[in-house]
Amino acid sequence: MNFNLPSIPERPQKPRQSGLTMVMDKGLSIREAENMCDVASEYIDIVKLGFGTGLLTPGLKEKIELYKSAGLRPYFGGTMFEAFIARDMFDDFRRFISESGVETAEVSDGVLPIEHDKKYKYIQSLSKEFTVLSEVGTKLRGKEISNQEWVSWMKSELEAGAWKVIAEARESGNMGIYNDDGTANSQLILDIRKEIDADRILWEAPLKNQQVWFIKLLGSNVNLGNIASNEVIALETLRLGLRGDTLLSFLS
Numbered sequence: 001m002n003f004n005l006p007s008i009p010e011r012p013q014k015p016r017q018s019g020l021t022m023v024m025d026k027g028l029s030i031r032e033a034e035n036m037c038d039v040a041s042e043y044i045d046i047v048k049l050g051f052g053t054g055l056l057t058p059g060l061k062e063k064i065e066l067y068k069s070a071g072l073r074p075y076f077g078g079t080m081f082e083a084f085i086a087r088d089m090f091d092d093f094r095r096f097i098s099e100s101g102v103e104t105a106e107v108s109d110g111v112l113p114i115e116h117d118k119k120y121k122y123i124q125s126l127s128k129e130f131t132v133l134s135e136v137g138t139k140l141r142g143k144e145i146s147n148q149e150w151v152s153w154m155k156s157e158l159e160a161g162a163w164k165v166i167a168e169a170r171e172s173g174n175m176g177i178y179n180d181d182g183t184a185n186s187q188l189i190l191d192i193r194k195e196i197d198a199d200r201i202l203w204e205a206p207l208k209n210q211q212v213w214f215i216k217l218l219g220s221n222v223n224l225g226n227i228a229s230n231e232v233i234a235l236e237t238l239r240l241g242l243r244g245d246t247l248l249s250f251l252s
Helices: 032-042 060-069 080-088 091-102 116-127 147-159 185-196 208-218 231-239
Strands: 019-023 046-049 074-078 106-107 131-136 164-167 203-204 225-226
Touching: 019 032, 019 185, 032 060, 032 106, 060 074, 060 080, 060 091, 074 091, 074 106, 080 091, 080 106, 106 116, 116 131, 116 147, 116 231, 131 147, 147 185, 164 231, 208 225, 208 231, 225 231
Parallel strands: 019 046, 019 225, 046 074, 106 131, 131 164, 164 203, 203 225
Antiparallel strands: none
């Protein structure tokens, strides 16, 4: 900080296990990625190359090395995993991410139906070589998942070897753990919180009101994901009580 204010919440030093910030890279150029790292790498832990952008991004290996050299953990979004699985190309997926230089893999079934025992085995297999993030939730409207299923699947996927489980919200912030208007599905979130250590969950929260809600519920060191690349420092001010929405939350 540029001035040492008292009564600022303590944030863990990197590499962190809690208070993680996951940023969504939806196609940044190398120069844009460099600028983001110059300004905000201290506050970013994970960078997701969203959906299938990893197959189209120019200079992919250069970008991955840039992120890693800045102390960030890059990985490919779960939709790309599903694109490979839909074509029965799991071994090709494993080879592609390994050759790309990433050390983290996401397993999801947000669009493609995957039997849960198969998803469990994918996580088990990948966790032998990579740090695995598994995503629970659906991107399809009208597909209902009970609160009990959310909890059960999260527990199972952590047991299979996932480092963290991601609670689905999409980049739009109106699916999964949120209602159509972007407000939190509070009963679902509280049911999950009762059963699973919050440090093991990465809550997707692309919208400011969602970030505020989680910080007030779980504190400044809640794990938050799908953060826009130009909103990282703005989120950090929320975590530290340096923005109006949380200014009074951490004062002694």
